[in-house]
Amino acid sequence: MKLKLVDFPGLLALVLIIASASAFAVPSNKWRLEFSGGAESAGEIVLSVTPDGGFPQEVAVAIDSSDGENEVAEKVAEALRAAAGPQYQIERDDGEDVLIKRREGAALFQVSLVRNTVEGVRIGFDPE
Numbered sequence: 197m198k199l200k201l202v203d204f205p206g207l208l209a210l211v212l213i214i215a216s217a218s219a220f221a222v223p224s225n226k227w228r229l230e231f232s233g234g235a236e237s238a239g240e241i242v243l244s245v246t247p248d249g250g251f252p253q254e255v256a257v258a259i260d261s262s263d264g265e266n267e268v269a270e271k272v273a274e275a276l277r278a279a280a281g282p283q284y285q286i287e288r289d290d291g292e293d294v295l296i297k298r299r300e301g302a303a304l305f306q307v308s309l310v311r312n313t314v315e316g317v318r319i320g321f322d323p324e
Contacts (some may be wrong), residue, residue: 223248223304224323229272229294234264236316241272244310245280247298247303255279259314266291268317295324 229243238261246252257275259268273294276286283302287295299306307321 220322221308221323223306225304226295226297226324227268227305227307228289228320228322228324229269229296229307230320230322231265231269231272231292231294232318232320233316235259235268235314236249237261237262237314239313239315241268241314241317241319242310243272243276244308245276245284245305246308247283247305249262250305251301253279254310259317268292268314269294 221248228291240315241259243255243257243259244252255272255275257272259271263271269288273288273308274288275296276284276296280286280296283299284305285295285297285299287297289295294306296305309319309321312319
């Protein structure tokens, strides 16, 4: 049996680049958060909303272990509505998606994941 050596430093660098891709996201006027998978544990999802040139605002959402992807999306949408203020419009699409749109006069913004301690829930971030 022949063993193939793996370039661990190179592999680690690639993983870090992919994992930090959201850190290099370009501000947008609208973001789609795509939730998939039901919660397999209770936990917390923490998002950061950062206006272009502004300060990040973190939004923490408690998730129960019995929440499906639609319930997770609804809880996130409610928390964002409470925290975002009048400069953003928050709505749900297709049950499991949350749309965050800037209103006229508001700055472009970024949305990123700070922390997700909920097992089974995956979140996709898509600027539109």
